[in-house]
Ligand SMILES: Cc1cc2nc3c(=O)[nH]c(=O)nc-3n(C[C@H](O)[C@H](O)[C@H](O)COP(=O)(O)OP(=O)(O)OC[C@H]3O[C@@H](n4cnc5c(N)ncnc54)[C@H](O)[C@@H]3O)c2cc1C
């Protein structure tokens with residue numbers, strides 16, 4: 001078994017990044033012009049990386065499958081971005097953000113990376129404000145903050161419920177500036193379908209022009225994958241429809257180790273599934289848990305009456321409500337981390353207390369917040385003895401200012417008005433902590449192939465805290481990669497252009513074309529969605545919120561069978577050399593069908609519960625996750641060996657030198 | 668519900684294109700409009716026909732990808748929503764629904780309901796940014812307080828999703844609402860003020876070059892804009908432009 005070298009610099013935690021930057025090789029500006037870098041993906045990670053590398057002087061080629069870089073899935077992030085600014089003076093610091101993140105991740109992340117993330121976080125906010133990102137402000141003109149789950153400070157910066165949009169548009173504007181300067185060549189509506197390796201180094205990609213169907217060769221001195229997460233392996237998730245694993249998976253099959261694929265975040269507050277035609281799930285931001293209280297009725301007869309429409313949630317008296325998070329976790333209450341909140345909702349619904357027809361929903365109630373804010377507002381406005389109606393009216397306004405767009409989104413989908421009646425919510429797949437294994441430099445196990453943002457196995461361990469993905473994506477792209485990649489590229493200043501007429505490019509292109517023709521000429525009978533939905537069901541039932549050995553073993557067999565069936569019976573209409581969205585989907589689902597198997601294998605091998613990975617066999621008496629630090633304090637990095645199920649495990653032992661390993665408690 | 672769909676079919680940018688009729692059955696009122704389109708497409712695929720191409724990604728009204736002209740309205744009936752946020756409960760059993768792509772010279776059709784909006788990207792590239800490097804060597808974020816009112820207004824303008832409904836709705840195919848939203852956002856913030864003049868000149872020039880039409884103040888764009896981008900932005904942009912061209 002080969003040892004994974006994380007390349008974490010020596011020295012005390014606090015000084016590692018500074019020392020590292022002081023000692024790396026630099027590329028002088030004139031030489032940067034001789035170097036090409038491919039960035040696949042233009043979300044927060046890719047957009048910021050492409051813009052920063054171009055600013056430094058490299059020639060960048062950027063790719064995205066949407067019609068514009070501004071539409072990457074990052075646009076949908078709602079609630080906020082963390083940064084250790086301590087503007088609220090509530091005791092925040094770099095160390096505390098670092099500590100919260102490691103603890104929140106259930107002690108399954110790499111200390112040095114997390115510390116660096118916390119260290120650069122403050123700068124992200126400065127950067128974004130300078131770009132014109134309109135964060136929420138207080139009346140005094142300074143930046144406002146809110147709280148997210150799993151922490152006791154207010155360090156989340158936000159722009160109403162559209163933080164991701166505003167941050168992405170910031171990165172997009174920086175990218176647009178570089179496109180205008182000719183330093184970035186942008187390839188919209190292009191999909192990377194293969195990584196090209198020459199002499200052991202990543203030297204290019206094969207991409208399909210999605211408008212014409214043409215297969216193109218692109219070469220560079222390094223390839224950066226910022227292609228997002230793979231939550232759509234579950235079919236239903238909060239991810240955008242196009243989010244996929246293809247780029248990362250192709251790299252994996254070429255030698256990049258894939259780490260912790262089973263670490264999936266199931267987000268507690270999403271709009272429940274309503275029918276089998278459903279194509280995606282919609283998140284209701286975690287920020288709502290600042291003000292919303294989660295409950296189900298205490299009495300099973302009330303549950304029945306609510307389901308039958310005989311009682312309304314408002315009719316249930318205060319003492320007959322079970323605010324189960326406040327009951328079980330008094331110190332964090334409704335703001336426990338996501339994995340904990342999701343499992344608690346499942347526990348109540350499994351026990352029969354779900355409040356909608358399917359029995360899979362709990363209430364998220366804003367009535368107390370509306371009243372509380374209304375009273376404060378009445379005081380501010382100097383209204384004496386305000387009537388109950390006046391209070392509610394004022395309170396609704398405050399809530400609207402904070403969450404207006406989320407409430408509107410909810411109402412559009414469900415036809416229910418959350419100002420009047422509690423929201424119904426249920427957990428849904430949201431984020432994947434697993435991804436391509438990277439070292440401290442963000443380089444995968446293929447030299448010259450980097451992974452940033454959600455695509456890498458990241459700094460979030462087994463569970464990501466809210467508002468930390470945006471932070472990580474921008475940290476990677478703006479502040480980390482531009483340094484670390486320079487160290488690698490400094491050896492390439494005399495290499496010259498990488499030719500695309502080499503046998504390696506020929507072979508990669510042939511492979512891509514072969515898969516595409518196979519899909520088009522398959523003459524099957526079932527649509528791509530048919531298979532994707534079935535895969536999603538296996539994943540959700542057997543690799544979802546709670547997993548066990550038996551189910552995972554079944555999943556392994558079922559996924560392999562489904563994959564075989566897919567290749568026999570999938571039907572892809574149209575042609576290869578034209579705009580063909582079904583063909584795009586088919587390729588993505590083919591890769592999900594392979595990843596799914598590795599996912600189950602990883603979940604099966606990890607005989608412990610940690611963060612988002614909950615194995616029913618390993619829980620405490622109170623039903624909390626039970627880690628096994630003696631045997632499993634490592635990142636599991638899988639090496640591809642011809643079939644997903646044959647992957648070989650490599651362990652990166654995680655050393656905790658600055659934080660004591662403890663059972664995570666939010667009680 | 669059972670419905671009749673009349674959909675614009677066009678093989679590629681060179682094809683002339685025409686409306687085709689498709690019946691769909693058993694549509695649930697809780698489905699989103701795009702889920703209804705999924706049902707149709709699965710039906711077409713399984714019966715050996717070419718599915719209808721349309722753009723979509725987030726399906727929650729934020730990416731700006733979806734873009735259908737439904738019964739003569741950009742993003743269909745209903746205000747303040749994108750196509751993906753439209754639900755079938757807005758229609759009645761037996762309805763006939765007309766579905767067409769955005770139509771504008773600056774948005775050529777790629778296939779069926781999919782159009783090319785890269786002209787919007789080029790307008791942004793002409794100046795829709797603050798010229799600041801991303802090195803992180805910027806001053807502290809709280810160094811310049813911004814009045815809440817300005818910040819809120821800048822935010823409102825910045826919520827534009829670049830969908831192009833404003834252009835599709837306008838009888839002149841004007842992009843004024845889209846362009847003014849970006850110009851306003853940056854002009855309202857101290858960080859963006861420095862380059863405000865040049866930005867206005869450059870973006871307007873690019874807008875004209877892309878073949879977007881003139882604004883004749885009918886205000887249809889504001890009505891159809893899913894994000895409620897206000898006409899005030901156009902007024903602000905005109906002021907900025909005037910200031911820039913007279914100084
Ligand atoms: C609904 C929702 C709300 C969220 N809210 C928050 C929040 O409030 N705070 C927070 O911190 N995090 C949040 N997250 C998580 C966060 O948004 C994501 O983790 C993050 O934006 C991922 O960014 P990224 O740059 O890594 O990838 P993405 O933004 O997913 O970008 C992927 C890019 O890769 C491109 N791409 C992918 N595959 C290919 C290919 N094969 N070829 C070419 N291009 C390709 C795509 O076109 C796209 O440009 C939320 C997530 C969701 C789903």
Ligand code: SF4
Pocket residue numbers: 826827828829830831832833834844845848891892893894895896
């Ligand atoms: S101004 Fe409104 S309609 Fe026009 S692109 Fe922006 S969001 Fe769409």
Ligand code: FES
Pocket residue numbers: 722723724725726727728729730731732733749750751752
């Ligand atoms: S699909 Fe993203 S806005 Fe409609």
